[in-house]
Amino acid sequence: MFKRVSLFTLMLCLFFAFGSIIYAEPLEQSDLESSHSTGEEALIEVMDMPAEESLTEVMDMPADKTLTEDTDTPADETLTEDTNTPADETLTEDTNTPADETLTEDTDTPADESLTENTDTPADKTLTEDTDTPADESLTEDTDIPAFICPLTGLETDKATVNSRPVAVVINNHTKARPQSGLSQAAICYEVLSEGNITRIVAVFHDFDTQRIGPVRSIRHYFVDFACDYDAILVYHGGSPRGYAAIKEAGVAALDAMRHSGTFWRDPERLMIPGMFEHSSYTGEALIREAQGQMMFRPVVHEGLNPGFFFYDEPTFPKGASWAPFVNVPFAEQYSSAFVYKDGLYYKSIEGTPQIDEETGERLSVSNILIQNVAVSFIPGDRAGRRDIDVIGEGSGKLLTHGGSVPIKWSKDSRESPTRWYNEDGSDLYLNKGKTWICLVSPDTDVQIKVDRF
Secondary structure, eight states, X not given: OHHHHHHHHHHHHHHHHHHHHHHTOOOOXXXXXXXXXXXXXXXXXXXXXXXXXXXXXXHTSOGGGTTTTTTOSOGGGGGGTTTOSOGGGGGGTTTOSOGGGGGGTTTTSOGGGGGGTTTOXXXXXXXXXXXXXXXXXXXXXXXOOOOEEOTTTOOEEOHHHHTBOOEEEEEEOSGGGOSBBSGGGOSEEEEEEXXXXXXXXXXXXXXXXXXXBBOBOOBOHHHHHHHHTTTOEEEESOBOHHHHHHHHHHTOOEEETTTOGGGOEEOHHHHTSTTOGGGOEEBOHHHHHXXXXXXXXXXXXXXXXXXXXXXXXXXXXXXXXXXXXXXXXXXXXXXXEEEEEETTEEEEEETTEEOBBTTTOOBOEESEEEEEEOEEEEOTTOTTOOEEEEOSEEEEEEEEETTEEEEEEEEEOSSSSOOEEEETTSOBOEEOSSOEEEEEEOTTOOOEEESSOO
């Protein structure tokens, strides 16, 4: 019995020793001495007992109660006995908020909104709050992608075309040659007398794709001046002696049907009609560009090309202009071109008949008409009666656009330099966007501008 009591006493001593460590309560010196002596006695008593009895005594007590006998609480609650809260809430006992809200306790907003508390906008919009545009538009808010503008018309074109070299094609304007093909796609057309009382047209193409242009006719020396104004490739079928000399002197890129027959063809239907041989030569955009590559002509215009005029941003009736809905330009007796204004365009007639494009069946129309007064004379000794048209120098003229007519001036310093166009006061001349028709006549030509139909 004594041995059992001693063993029990030893177990109590061990329990209180562990309890002192757990609760971290300091012991008095006397307690330490007492527990020390009691522990030694208990060990002696245990050692005096047989091993089997000592293990039996220990096993008579449930193992899970040995450490918690005087606590009345399960072992897993010992650390939270005085908190009345689960162990995982001990760090937030005085906040009354879950642990994941402790950093935002005074903001009344979730933690992921703490940086935008005063913006009233989601965090991903903070950079665009004052722009009223989505964040991915912030870099382009004030920038517009510039359009590619054709310098000859002021109209939009594409990147591949904007700097490409124009093409100037000489087209017959004889009665038998009409209707012509491709003129509706020309950016600028020059109409001027050659020999006899018949005009020829030099059609300047830039943004075009027509595969039938013609009938193509022969070159004259002043046609070279027109081509040089736009750094254009000159396309023609034969030429006068002075025409060939001008091409060689100017060094222009040229395609002559007499030397590049693969770039031209004869219309078989016209060939069947007597007297139509000279009005049957044609070419097209693809053939011209192919020959341009074969001849290794420079593909783009030279830097700083300027057609010599500018364009209004919006349709504009020129300041100080006179109302001019009808104009008649007599190049020769019984041979004139006329234009009638309607809906922003001037529609063309020739010899009293609407002039159409055979490819579209539509009447030719342009936004602007330039009347250029030039010196016109016959070439001395020329048996064909060819003329000299002097476009080097300066002179006067008229602009008709958007239904209005104003006096203008022009100047050209040399064959290679472009013609410059001005208002009468010397300021830059502005046209309306679109195609332009230029009529070259002598200053004494009776150009008729009326408010009523002729």
